Amino acid sequence: MYTLAEENYIKTIFHLQQTINGAVSTNAIADSMDTKASSATDMVQKLADKKVLSYVKYKGAQLTEKGKKIATKIVRKHRLWEVFLVDKLGFHWDEVHEIAEQLEHIHSTELIKRLDSFLGNPTFDPHGDPIPDELGNFIKTEKKLLSQLNKSQFGVCVGVKESSPEYLQYLDKKNISIGTKINVLGKEFFDGSMVIEVGRDQFFVSKKIADNLYVQTA
Amino acid sequence: MYTLAEENYIKTIFHLQQTINGAVSTNAIADSMDTKASSATDMVQKLADKKVLSYVKYKGAQLTEKGKKIATKIVRKHRLWEVFLVDKLGFHWDEVHEIAEQLEHIHSTELIKRLDSFLGNPTFDPHGDPIPDELGNFIKTEKKLLSQLNKSQFGVCVGVKESSPEYLQYLDKKNISIGTKINVLGKEFFDGSMVIEVGRDQFFVSKKIADNLYVQTA
DNA sequence: TATAATTTTTAGTCTAAGCTAAAAATTAGT
DNA sequence: ACTAATTTTTAGCTTAGACTAAAAATTATA
Ligand SMILES: [Mn+2]
Ligand SMILES: [Mn+2]
Ligand SMILES: [Mn+2]
Ligand SMILES: [Mn+2]
Numbered sequence: 001m002y003t004l005a006e007e008n009y010i011k012t013i014f015h016l017q018q019t020i021n022g023a024v025s026t027n028a029i030a031d032s033m034d035t036k037a038s039s040a041t042d043m044v045q046k047l048a049d050k051k052v053l054s055y056v057k058y059k060g061a062q063l064t065e066k067g068k069k070i071a072t073k074i075v076r077k078h079r080l081w082e083v084f085l086v087d088k089l090g091f092h093w094d095e096v097h098e099i100a101e102q103l104e105h106i107h108s109t110e111l112i113k114r115l116d117s118f119l120g121n122p123t124f125d126p127h128g129d130p131i132p133d134e135l136g137n138f139i140k141t142e143k144k145l146l147s148q149l150n151k152s153q154f155g156v157c158v159g160v161k162e163s164s165p166e167y168l169q170y171l172d173k174k175n176i177s178i179g180t181k182i183n184v185l186g187k188e189f190f191d192g193s194m195v196i197e198v199g200r201d202q203f204f205v206s207k208k209i210a211d212n213l214y215v216q217t218a
Numbered sequence: 219m220y221t222l223a224e225e226n227y228i229k230t231i232f233h234l235q236q237t238i239n240g241a242v243s244t245n246a247i248a249d250s251m252d253t254k255a256s257s258a259t260d261m262v263q264k265l266a267d268k269k270v271l272s273y274v275k276y277k278g279a280q281l282t283e284k285g286k287k288i289a290t291k292i293v294r295k296h297r298l299w300e301v302f303l304v305d306k307l308g309f310h311w312d313e314v315h316e317i318a319e320q321l322e323h324i325h326s327t328e329l330i331k332r333l334d335s336f337l338g339n340p341t342f343d344p345h346g347d348p349i350p351d352e353l354g355n356f357i358k359t360e361k362k363l364l365s366q367l368n369k370s371q372f373g374v375c376v377g378v379k380e381s382s383p384e385y386l387q388y389l390d391k392k393n394i395s396i397g398t399k400i401n402v403l404g405k406e407f408f409d410g411s412m413v414i415e416v417g418r419d420q421f422f423v424s425k426k427i428a429d430n431l432y433v434q435t436a
Numbered sequence: 437t438a439t440a441a442t443t444t445t446t447a448g449t450c451t452a453a454g455c456t457a458a459a460a461a462t463t464a465g466t
Numbered sequence: 467a468c469t470a471a472t473t474t475t476t477a478g479c480t481t482a483g484a485c486t487a488a489a490a491a492t493t494a495t496a
Contacts, residue, residue: 005453026474039454041475046452058461058474089332099326106320114307223483244444257484259445264482276444276491 004105007074008033009043010052011104013063014071023060072136078104079125080115086126087119093126093177094168127168128159128178128214144217146182147192147210154183155215162212170209174198182215220270222323225292226251227261228270229322231281232289241278290354296322297343298333304344305337311344311395312386345386346377346396346432362435364400365410365428372401373433380430388427392416400433 002010012032016024030040048055052067063071081103085096113134116122123131123139130139143158157180160167171177176198183197192207220228230250234242248258266273270285281289299321303314331352334340341349341357348357361376375398378385389395394416401415410425 003452035453036455037474038456038476042453045475085329089329089336091328091332095328099324099329102324102326106317108317108320110309110313111303111307111317114309118307221482253483254485255444256446256486260483263445 001107002070005043006047006052007070007105009040009047010063010067010071011074011078013053013061014068014075017063023056023062025060029061069136072132072138074104076132076134076136077106077112079129079131080112080119080122082125082127083119083122083131084115087122092168092172094163094165094172096126097163097165124159124178126178127163128157141216143214145211146184146194146196146205146213146215147207149184149187149215149217151184151187153217154181155217156181157213158216159214160212161214167212171213174203175201176213182213219325220288223261224265224270225288225323227258227265228281228285228289229292229296231271231279232286232293235281241274241280243278247279287354290350292322294350294352294354295324295330297347297349298330298337298340300343300345301337301340301349302333305340310386310390312381312383312390314344315381315383342377342396344396345381346375359434361432363429364402364412364414364423364431364433365425367402367405367412367433367435369402369405371435372399373435374399375431376434377432378430379432385430389431392421393419394431400431 009029012029013024016028016032020028026040026044027037029044030037033040044053044055044061047053047067048061051064052070053061053063055061078100081100082096085091085099086093091099116134125131130141132138141158144155145161146155149155157176157178159178160171176182180198184194185197185202186195188194192210194205194207194210195202196205227247230247231242234246234250238246244258244262245255247262248255251258262271262273262279265271265285266279269282270288271279271281273279296318299318300314303309303317304311309317334352343349348359350356359376362373363379364373367373375394375396377396378389394400398416402412403415403420404413406412410428412423412425412428413420414423
């Protein structure tokens with residue numbers, strides 16, 4: 001059994017590994033967790049002792065198979081609870097992260113098994129992120145960032161990269177959610193900004209907006 | 219905001235206060251929490267500083283209004299989650315305590331508000347214990363222990379005093395659950411044991427069994 | 437009521453997890 | 467290839483919460 005702090009570190013390292021491929025630095029961990037590098041180093045050393053990750057001084061950490069399995073379970077729990085909060089309790093997609101951050105640490109395999117089937121074995125969470133199965137397998141989908149599309153192309157929103165309340169609320173305001181079709185009417189190559197069409201609305205989006213929305217083409 | 223440890227102490231003291239009226243001793247707290255008296259003393263001193271309880275050295279602790287309010291919220295959460303686990307996820311009443319023990323510490327008033335209405339604003343948990351409302355008010359019901367009944371009297375099971383898996387599983391085996399009618403066919407005054415009738419079954423129960431079952435008469 | 441038994445508190449350690457400041461290693465700039 | 471800047475680790479403190487052993491207070495007993 002792992003402590004709350006250990007679980008949060010493991011999950012963070014797992015997520016950092018997806019982006020940055022290879023070993024993840026203690027500084028990256030600390031930044032991502034709003035803590036200090038020295039604290040991250042301490043924890044990484046402890047987790048290395050427990051064989052949850054491999055760690056080479058000054059070179060960073062990498063989860064072992066054991067570590068990945070632990071991380072996957074936490075991610076599964078987090079996303080299942082998010083589905084529960086949205087589908088069953090009627091929360092909005094921008095309100096669930098904080099609560100799921102707590103619920104993901106409840107220890108009970110039976111609970112998760114039952115929750116999963118109560119929810120109808122969902123495969124994606126409310127933000128479009130895949131929910132790993134009991135064995136830890138993620139559904140791999142080929143998706144692009146909206147910012148990768150060019151003029152006259154279109155895509156269907158399948159997820160968000162950033163899921164801060166601020167960003168999600170912006171999307172709500174623009175009526176963009178999972179399943180929304182987006183047409184790229186124009187793209188400015190100087191700053192990467194775009195003019196897009198959503199339903200009957202046409203409006204401008206900055207590169208930062210377009211960089212955080214996943215779409216599926218074809 | 220209170221820590222996990224603080225919340226567990228507060229809840230325990232609240233429950234001890236119901237039984238033992240007046241101040242509760244640090245030893246009683248320690249016993250009830252499977253910890254040492256010295257640890258209980260430390261925590262009680264800390265909680266006294268925070269005005270959660272009043273404490274007189276060698277005389278014990280008593281929750282303040284503030285403390286009672288905190289305790290009530292935790293009890294409310296615990297019992298609502300138990301209803302969720304049984305009614306929605308299909309857990310058995312002897313399996314939910316451990317999990318609710320964790321879930322009761324999730325911090326989010328909005329979550330509890332929504333959970334409550336999702337469950338249909340239940341007033342009793344799966345063990346027959348009353349669920350306090352948002353203001354902390356408990357429904358007062360006059361109930362007796364089965365052991366208080368005499369020969370030829372009967373009662374309807376409305377709750378359990380003890381809710382260990384062992385006891386609950388015993389009741390299951392005898393087909394006793396909330397709502398079950400129990401007739402007292404005989405009572406031995408030497409040891410308090412009884413012969414009772416449940417449905418078509420007639421069997422012997424010890425005083426210990428009868429001492430932990432709440433019934434409603436009339 | 438004096439002594440013995442019991443309960444409760446205090447003093448001193450320990451571990452987990454955080455922090456700051458300083459030291460060491462790595463990377464970058466000239 | 468050397469400094470200089472940056473990153474990362476170490477050393478040393480802090481707090482929460484637990485424990486053991488000893489001291490102090492309370493309660494029971496003769
Ligand atoms: Mn978390
Ligand atoms: Mn999510
Ligand atoms: Mn608890
Ligand atoms: Mn209960």
